[in-house]
Amino acid sequence: xxxxxxxxxxxxxxxxxxxxxxxxxxxxxxxxxxxxxxxxxxxxxxxxxxxxxxxxxxxxxxxxxxxxxxxxxxxxxxxxxxxxxxxxxxxxxxxxxxxxxxxxxxxxxxxxxxxxxxxxxxxxxxxxxxxxxxxxxxxxxxxxxxxxxxxxxxxxxxxxxxxxxxxxxxxxxxxxxxxxxxxxxxxxxxxxxxxxxxxxxxxxxxxxxxxxxxxxxxxxxxxxxxxxxxxxxxxxxxxxxxxxxxxxxxxxxxxxxxxxxxxxxxxxxxxxxxxxxxxxxxxxxxxxxxxxxxxxxxxxxxxxxxxxxxxxxxxxxxxxxxxxxxx
Numbered sequence: 591x592x593x594x595x596x597x598x599x600x601x602x603x604x605x606x607x608x609x610x611x612x613x614x615x616x617x618x619x620x621x622x623x624x625x626x627x628x629x630x631x632x633x634x635x636x637x638x639x640x641x642x643x644x645x646x647x648x649x650x651x652x653x654x655x656x657x658x659x660x661x662x663x664x665x666x667x668x669x670x671x672x673x674x675x676x677x678x679x680x681x682x683x684x685x686x687x688x689x690x691x692x693x694x695x696x697x698x699x700x701x702x703x704x705x706x707x708x709x710x711x712x713x714x715x716x717x718x719x720x721x722x723x724x725x726x727x728x729x730x731x732x733x734x735x736x737x738x739x740x741x742x743x744x745x746x747x748x749x750x751x752x753x754x755x756x757x758x759x760x761x762x763x764x765x766x767x768x769x770x771x772x773x774x775x776x777x778x779x780x781x782x783x784x785x786x787x788x789x790x791x792x793x794x795x796x797x798x799x800x801x802x803x804x805x806x807x808x809x810x811x812x813x814x815x816x817x818x819x820x821x822x823x824x825x826x827x828x829x830x831x832x833x834x835x836x837x838x839x840x841x842x843x844x845x846x847x848x849x850x851x852x853x854x855x856x857x858x859x860x861x862x863x864x865x866x867x868x869x870x871x872x873x874x875x876x877x878x879x880x881x882x883x884x885x886x887x888x889x890x891x892x893x894x895x896x897x898x899x900x901x902x903x904x905x906x907x908x909x910x911x912x913x914x915x916x917x
Contacts, residue, residue: 604643606651653692685745697749737769780901784819884901
């Protein structure tokens with residue numbers, strides 16, 4: 591395809607000229623899945639599958655047309671800026687641009703909500719690969735890392751796997767604790783994010799959450815998040831980082847206020863000294879048996895009050911107040 595025809599195609603998409611776009615497709619100018627290669631005057635290079643470009647431009651009519659004609663809904667493209675190549679697919683672009691309705695449209699049309707995207711690639715001048723950080727994040731990982739609460743909520747509602755691992759053995763919960771987005775962390779826990787596996791650095795989500803120096807203005811928020819995590823079913827007994835702290839008796843004997851983990855250790859000691867009631871244990875087991883599928887609660891032959899209790903409203907109280915008070 592010539593450069594002029596490529597620009598004509600991209601222009602038809604960006605201006606929502608469906609008639610012109612269909613005409614170009616029928617005339618053989620483009621195929622549904624053949625990417626368009628472009629290079630701008632500022633040196634930017636990109637490979638845009640038509641569906642990716644339509645999603646990027648937010649053109650719903652052309653997105654629906656391409657899907658109806660069998661375009662690969664999980665197609666992949668890339669854009670290169672300053673020697674760094676960034677990969678994407680339609681769902682990732684919708685998430686990046688916070689197009690919530692587009693996310694729902696793509697997932698309902700068959701997009702893999704748990705599809706993992708390669709990391710950024712740094713290129714040499716001749717085009718060879720100098721470095722490649724293959725993170726294999728999902729859209730949920732990305733949205734959690736950058737704090738896009740509404741995107742996170744939409745992906746969770748669409749069935750995103752809340753405990754999926756990237757290539758660094760990180761779940762979205764690891765990232766929520768690391769970048770510390772308390773409301774996102776709350777949403778992840780609500781949907782069953784209680785995995786306590788270690789990432790490549792050997793840290794569990796709890797260990798990351800506790801890595802906050804005393805006096806930090808987020809201290810109270812983090813202590814609240816720790817209580818919430820444990821109350822929602824996080825297993826301290828199998829958290830190897832926590833067990834290591836327990837085995838270090840000096841940690842508990844240390845009375846110095848400068849000891850960084852002391853506030854969190856005291857919080858956890860307080861939580862573990864108050865065992866869960868039988869009712870709460872039953873709620874946690876029911877949530878686990880239903881794989882934390884919130885929609886499934888409504889089909890249980892139980893009272894509405896009991897269904898409501900399965901969402902753990904008592905565990906999630908006051909987090910927004912804690913956040914608001916520190917803003």
